[in-house]
Amino acid sequence: MTEPPVGRRERKKAATRQAIADAALRLFLARGYDQVSVRDIAEAADVSTTTVFKHFSGKEALVFDRDEDRESRLIAAVRQRAAGQGIPDALREHVLETWLPIAAHPQWADFAALMESTPALRAYAERMWTRHTDALAAAIAEESGARRDDPACVALARFVLEVPALTQGSRDRRAAVEAVFDLLTHGWQDPAGTSGATGPTDPTGPGSS
Numbered sequence: 001m002t003e004p005p006v007g008r009r010e011r012k013k014a015a016t017r018q019a020i021a022d023a024a025l026r027l028f029l030a031r032g033y034d035q036v037s038v039r040d041i042a043e044a045a046d047v048s049t050t051t052v053f054k055h056f057s058g059k060e061a062l063v064f065d066r067d068e069d070r071e072s073r074l075i076a077a078v079r080q081r082a083a084g085q086g087i088p089d090a091l092r093e094h095v096l097e098t099w100l101p102i103a104a105h106p107q108w109a110d111f112a113a114l115m116e117s118t119p120a121l122r123a124y125a126e127r128m129w130t131r132h133t134d135a136l137a138a139a140i141a142e143e144s145g146a147r148r149d150d151p152a153c154v155a156l157a158r159f160v161l162e163v164p165a166l167t168q169g170s171r172d173r174r175a176a177v178e179a180v181f182d183l184l185t186h187g188w189q190d191p192a193g194t195s196g197a198t199g200p201t202d203p204t205g206p207g208s209s
Helices: 005-031 038-045 049-055 067-079 087-103 108-117 119-144 151-167 173-186
Strands: none
Touching: 005 038, 005 049, 005 108, 038 049, 067 087, 067 119, 087 119, 087 151, 087 173, 108 119, 119 151, 151 173
């Protein structure tokens, strides 16, 4: 039995969107973000500029083509976690499953360099992360019974979203991700094992001779 027409249309729309995003990334990496126009992208994807804007709100959004999907999956990781699983552990699992494959992609280093060298993309990414932080913090607060603006919920959301930036330069990214989440879950543990130390005594303080 054939699938309903709506299914075919949705698949065609998704394929067109992906083709546009792929063409944009190829051009950005080859020429640089500022040297590529929306018209260039439309021609490379064999669509009209109108079609590009039907799928993307602007040129920056072409770089972050899975923005909305990323946010919804983060929230789902919190709300649909296994019974008895803590929120940090659910987010740890989600990050390990999603971020590590991205970081291992052959184009990741070039993509990161493109981001770092393009002020417009850095600014867009910061606005995007702020939106994600608000949405994720709200989900964490709702699931934990806290106020929507609870600073602990906001801090957890923010740090989770910063994990890629914090760990992308590590030789063992999995270990780095685990270390960040260990901190979020268990608090600070001094790597040198001196967390209980009070520091050297001031020889000029009370009781000195």
